[in-house]
Amino acid sequence: MLNFFDILYPQKPYCISCNKRLKPNEYILCNECNGKIDVIKPPVCLKCGRELGFSYQRQTTCSECSKSHLHFVEARAYGHYNGVLKKLIYEFKYKRRREVSKVLSEKMVKTINRLDWPKFDWLVPTPLHVKRQRERGFNQSELLAREMSKVLETSLFNGLVRVKYTEHQTLLDKSSREKNLEGAFDVIKKQDINGKRLLLVDDVYTTGATAEQCAKSLIKAGCRDVFVITCARG
Numbered sequence: 040m041l042n043f044f045d046i047l048y049p050q051k052p053y054c055i056s057c058n059k060r061l062k063p064n065e066y067i068l069c070n071e072c073n074g075k076i077d078v079i080k081p082p083v084c085l086k087c088g089r090e091l092g093f094s095y096q097r098q099t100t101c102s103e104c105s106k107s108h109l110h111f112v113e114a115r116a117y118g119h120y121n122g123v124l125k126k127l128i129y130e131f132k133y134k135r136r137r138e139v140s141k142v143l144s145e146k147m148v149k150t151i152n153r154l155d156w157p158k159f160d161w162l163v164p165t166p167l168h169v170k171r172q173r174e175r176g177f178n179q180s181e182l183l184a185r186e187m188s189k190v191l192e193t194s195l196f197n198g199l200v201r202v203k204y205t206e207h208q209t210l211l212d213k214s215s216r217e218k219n220l221e222g223a224f225d226v227i228k229k230q231d232i233n234g235k236r237l238l239l240v241d242d243v244y245t246t247g248a249t250a251e252q253c254a255k256s257l258i259k260a261g262c263r264d265v266f267v268i269t270c271a272r273g
């Protein structure tokens with residue numbers, strides 16, 4: 040029987056990925072589709088979290104990271120940006136199914152709990168430009184960070200802001216993305232992060248240009264260090 044809550048927030052009873060009817064113990068995604076997610080497996084690059092493949096036995100960084108100096112300490116992601124996970128993120132961001140943030144954030148917390156990361160003072164959502172946020176109606180990273188903050192018992196720092204509007208970056212290569220993002224972020228309420236450990240939250244890590252620019256701005260603003268967690272890695 041429907042209760043008042045069900046009427047206010049009706050749950051779609053079908054799997055977001057395969058459209059099969061969900062069983063009572065399933066939420067948004069059926070167990071079968073959940074099992075198909077292409078989870079990132081070790082060994083990974085110590086810096087950016089890229090899956091290295093089994094030929095790498097030693098603890099090492101990937102060839103790209105060994106050439107560059109990145110401002111964040113480590114970035115890790117839950118899964119590869121394809122198949123079921125890509126579909127989940129698509130429905131979340133572009134079909135505005137906010138409830139998907141619950142499923143994604145759980146996976147991100149699981150990923151963090153497997154790492155020996157320190158305790159963080161703040162979770163920092165990767166900001167959208169106000170114009171983009173108005174188009175979408177919400178900031179996906181903020182929803183993810185908000186869900187994570189309940190479990191991790193860590194508050195959100197909302198002082199990282201995006202001051203430069205950039206067109207969609209999807210089609211740009213790494214160096215164009217970097218150029219495009221220069222001066223894109225600013226930090227307000229700097230005193231709140233002075234000397235603090237931060238965990239930057241985003242939905243997808245693609246070239247790492249966004250994470251890098253955010254980390255750079257946060258370090259410049261006086262924080263101690265920045266780690267990065269994303270749901271997927273493109």
Ligand SMILES: [Zn+2]
Pocket residue numbers: 054055056057058059068069070071072073
């Ligand atoms: Zn399914």
Ligand SMILES: [Zn+2]
Pocket residue numbers: 084085086087088089100101102103104105
């Ligand atoms: Zn790397």
